[in-house]
Amino acid sequence: MKLRMKSMPDAILQVIASGAFTVAAITPAMAQQAAGSEPVQKVVVTGSLISRTDTETATPVQVLTAQDIQRSGKTSVAELLSDLAANGAGTLGTGFSGAFANGASGVSLRGLTVGATLVLVDGHRLAPYPLSDDSQRSFVDVSSIPFDAIDSIEILKSGASSIYGSDAIAGVVNIKLKKNLNGTRVSAEGGDTQHGGGKTKRASISTGFGDLDADGYNAFITAEWRRQDAIKVSDRDSNDWANRDWRSRGGNNLTLGAPVAGLDASGKPRSINSFLTAASTPFLYTPGTGTTSNAANFQFLDSSCNYTKYMANGCTVRDTVSNIQPQSENINVLAGFTKKLGGDWELNAKASLFQRNSINNRGMGAIYSPISFAGNTTLVNGVLTAGVNRIASTTFAQGAVVGSGVTNGLAGAARLYGYIPGVDPTNTLDNTSKTTRFAADVHGTAYGWDVNAGAGITEVKTDIDYSGYIDRPALYAALANGTFNVLGGNDPSVLAKISPRFSNSLDSKLNYLDAVASRELLQWGAGPVALAVGAHWHKREQNSPPAGPTLTGQVASTSAFVIGDETNTAIFSELQATPIKDLELHLSGRYDHYDTYGHSFTPAASFKWAPTKQIGFRGTFAKGFRAPNPAEVGNAGSFFTFNAIPDPILCPDGNQNTKGNVPSQCAINPPYVQTTNKDLKPEKSKSYTFGVIVEPVKGLNATLDYYYIEVNDQIVTAAGNLPGFVPTFVRVPATQMDISNGDGTTSVGTPSVGTAAYAISPYINGGTTKTDGLEADIGYRWRLGDLGTIRANLSATHILSYKTIAVDGTTYELAGTQGPSSVSGATGNPKDRAQLTLGYARGPWDLNATINYTSSFSTLDESVGATSCDSTGLDAGGRTYFQGKVQPAQYCRVSSFTTTNLNLQYKVNQNLTLRAAILNLFDKQPPIDVGTYGNAGAQTSYNASLHQAGAIGRFFSVGAAYQF
Structure with missing residues (x-):
């Protein structure tokens, strides 16, 4: 003392x-x-x-x-x-x-x-x-x-x-x-x-x-x-603490629309920003061999951005809406x-x-961005998982309609990346x-x-x-039937369905x-x-x-x-x-x-x-x-997450390069439904x-x-607090995902189980x-x-x-x-x-x-x-x-x-x-x-x-x- x-x-x-x-x-x-x-x-x-x-x-x-x-x-x-x-x-x-x-x-x-x-x-x-x-x-x-x-x-x-x-x-x-x-x-x-x-x-x-x-x-x-x-x-992004590009400081480039954040030293995508990231212009991408080095795997939907410009961080998006105060x-x-x-x-x-x-x-820079076409919503047994099942993007078959006036012209199923035009670019709460x-x-x-x-x-x-919240089923339906234009100019009534206030x-x-x-x-x-x-x-x-x-x-x-x-x-x-x-x-x-x-x-x-x-x-x-x-x-409930953990079934060893693992599930933040306890x-x-x-x-x-x-x-x-507590996750139906081939590449396949949706965790003393x-x-x-x-x-x-x-x-x-x-x-x-x-x-x-x-x-x-x-x-x-x-x-x-x-x-x-x-x-x-x-x-x-x-x-x- x-x-x-x-x-x-x-x-x-x-x-x-x-x-x-x-x-x-x-x-x-x-x-x-x-x-x-x-x-x-x-x-x-x-x-x-x-x-x-x-x-x-x-x-x-x-x-x-x-x-x-x-x-x-x-x-x-x-x-x-x-x-x-x-x-x-x-x-x-x-x-x-x-x-x-x-x-x-x-x-x-x-x-x-x-x-x-x-x-x-x-x-x-x-x-x-x-x-x-x-x-x-x-x-x-x-x-x-x-x-x-x-x-x-x-x-x-x-x-x-x-x-x-x-x-x-x-x-x-x-x-x-x-x-x-x-x-x-x-x-x-x-x-x-x-x-x-x-x-x-x-x-x-x-x-x-x-x-x-x-x-x-x-x-x-x-x-x-x-x-x-x-x-x-x-107003402050010229300062280091508000600048997203960490490359000069030994880190990743987290600038919105910067794909370099998603590439490792060999040029293969990593699980940052959903492997690739939405840019200033929407684009379609087909996984191909699992690398992004082939320009033929990309279809940009607007001439303001192309493959070369995108890979050189030339199609970035500046965050002009997120608040410091x-x-x-x-x-x-x-x-x-x-x-x-x-x-x-x-x-x-x-x-x-x-x-x-x-x-x-x-903030529009949240990891699970609400305003990109990438989906992150799952409803299981009537319970919303709130950003759990982080789908890399919306997938369209070869030749399929992708909104108004756009079809997938790539040689295979493609994913749509981009920001949803015409909606509030953040989850805003007045x-x-x-x-x-x-x-x-x-x-x-x-x-x-x-x-x-x-x-x-x-x-x-x-x-x-x-405002700024997205009705994903309504969005995907509008894309599939061609009533939504991914480049903007949509009717207010269409936007109201996709992003209801x-x-x-x-x-x-x-x-x-x-x-x-x-x-x-x-x-x-x-x-x-x-x-x-x-x-x-x-x-x-x-x-x-x-x-x-x-x-x-x-x-x-x-x-x-x-x-x-x-x-x-x-x-x-x-x-x-x-x-x-x-x-x-x-x-x-x-x-x-x-x-x-x-x-x-x-x-x-x-x-x-x-x-x-x-x-x-x-x-x-x-x-x-x-x-x-x-x-x-x-009578209460809420969602919460712990720190990133590997899915115990889809990535049991936590290594995204292990054969059979689903790389996107090697660092998940599974949500728990917090429940009350009368005792x-x-x-x-x-x-x-x-x-x-x-x-x-x-x-x-x-x-x-x-x-x-x-x-x-x-x-x-x-x-995370009660010894011996083993959560049982409720899972969504299995869908096609990238699965590791064991050699640094991936192939599209359907895993044995779906991704973890949520688990229940009560309060304890x-x-x-x-x-x-x-x-x-x-x-x-x-x-x-x-x-x-x-x-x-x-x-x-x-x-x-x-x-x-x-x-x-x-x-x-x-x-x-x-x-x-x-x-x-x-x-x-x-x-x-x-x-x-x-x-x-x-x-x-x-x-x-x-x-x-x-x-x-x-x-x-x-x-x-x-x-x-x-x-x-x-x-x-x-x-x-x-x-x-x-x-x-x-x-x-x-x-x-x-x-x-x-x-x-x-x-x-x-x-x-x-x-x-x-x-x-x-x-x-x-x-x-x-x-x-x-x-x-x-x-x-x-x-x-x-x-x-x-x-x-x-x-x-x-x-x-x-x-x-």
Whole structure:
């Protein structure tokens, strides 16, 4: 332990020396209490039920005030929270174009995924996003919450199930909205990127009236509008991380329409891009002897491309549609009303509508391209296999009709390669998500008790319009009967049949009742003994059906659905005492009953001891749990794939050159149909923290905390996790395919069985994750009199260990690696993240510099078989950068990443404030990450969760705010 504890200061010093920190303008909670001479008030800090005057609690809490948020230079809450040092592996960013939960953003404290972090609004639960992360993990979408409605954000970095119940394993993010407002404030700002795309506009207005003390009430309304344009891959493809041609870097040419990617050293086709790839012009190809060296095997259907030009990469296609950042638009309205009642009772009511629209796509460069004539759809027993049976292409007999005006003129059966003209060249999802919330809280005193009670109705409704999906049977029928022209110019009615547009509505509701009462019971030791007791009830309903055409198999999609509900009833309490001077003790416990699985009891204990004003110690121990959600125990299903494996029958030895093997089946990604399990138990955790609080001189505050979290009975799928689990694949009927002759050539034949369609895999309780690390928060404020004030705030996290233990007992150390790459786009698990904010204020000027730092990490993930650099690109991410080649060692690690943001505010007078910001001041590019699959559809090689700021590039913005 001593050796581990020593490593953190060295890591921090190294980070400071390199100037590698990240910002979110974060101020530790302890800095808040030392900030000034405002009247002392009792407040309830996230993680406790008992009000207090000292906001530095026994549990680590990080606070972002409204002023901190404005100083960050960010334009959305999702961007702000993505820079948190404690936000780790499994975080879900809006740049992840292929996510199940497309368009949404979630927080993953301690790297334990978004499902283990509880997000509250005003201390209460909110309906989760109706599209779960990886179709399993429930989370609250923070991308829809507006800046101007926020009063503060508190991040509790400790287990808190004893207070809040399920999901609070890694911690809690509590977003506190404004309670009252007087006067009117209008603001507007605009920004743009230096390299194209991403233009952003934001405007807001807030107005309120009524004085609580004089009038007995306050009413206000705030509205905000924000629009952000898309950034396309084509806006950035001059950079290595967005360029598909890897030949100069020792890899393959993955440029759309480049056949060289499909040839080995002897000129024979390999299984990349379906052996050959669709080009700018459709063409027919007959396999012949199994090589592509004979021009007579090709028939190009347009004079703009021919054999010579094609083989010289002269018929490539530029991806002008795939997104790096989706187009989005937010419209948000919050109305509040506060009324003083009799005595000291007060009523607070809020109604809000947060609407986000985003246009997401899965990219035209996806391995299973939806817009090429090559088919990849199979329907078996009424279940769509969603891109499983990867047919190389549509096959036409010699002399057969191939659409309108085209026949196969080659000497044998031919395959059609090309892109389908006239349809959306991506799987596009036009996603509109509306979050509505009606909440009322009442607080006051009765019979010596401080009472807080609340009720709320919350709902998230998501409507999705789909385009770019292909009805393969309709397409093939139109080709065979000659009604579809492969060169374009087709009638809209024909296109509508081939690529139908369809919609889907998904809904998530959560209604709650809360009540908490607290009071001082007696004097004991050096202070009072305080008790808080409470009760909670919520009912959650999720209705996320699959879109009709995906359910019936009309079109291929990563179809998933969740339909289910849960009712939770709980009682809880907290006891606080000061048995001796300067020692504060807390005990808390909660009993939860869920109608889905049964009950859980979660206790916790904490202490804070401050022997002097200059130093203090604190620690916590907590148990926690995550209840199985409707996606795991309800009526639900989804498709998922593991890493490439050989078909056990069609390619048993994995060698595509073995005689009798089907080469295309030597590296398949077979899908599994994920099913629910009514007998699941909740995930259970235990955690503890120990920290030091120091204030050696006035204005300097620092905390250093050690944390440890262990999660058991994790809910995982049986395939790949349960020892002895042997999937039985459902297979499609056997059809003609290329079969190896054993000498490097192939012949067309019918194998003994059809290709694997899918297998069923239920959820199980199995496996353990253990993680521990150190976190530092340092705040310094230096008042220089007439020369102004200097501020410095540092938040840093260092992961000592992150271990996953499989059901069979195998332990994998994943700290500083790509793993666990099985969740949320292989986001990576760097050991160090930090945020440093430097500020200077004098008179009307307020200047802030924020430096964001993420350390380097390995692209290996041993938990999925990536044990060497050669296996990184394929095994960990399913990518083909170096398939069939030796991956250069330089791509076995992802480099560290540092960005700097500047924000300047100038107060012209009492009413008008001007601001300007530059994000990513030095225009740092993202490091290449060949393991992440977060942007696989667009075939970009950067980490969209950790390094999105680099992909966006330098961003300028200016704005103004006027209040009266």
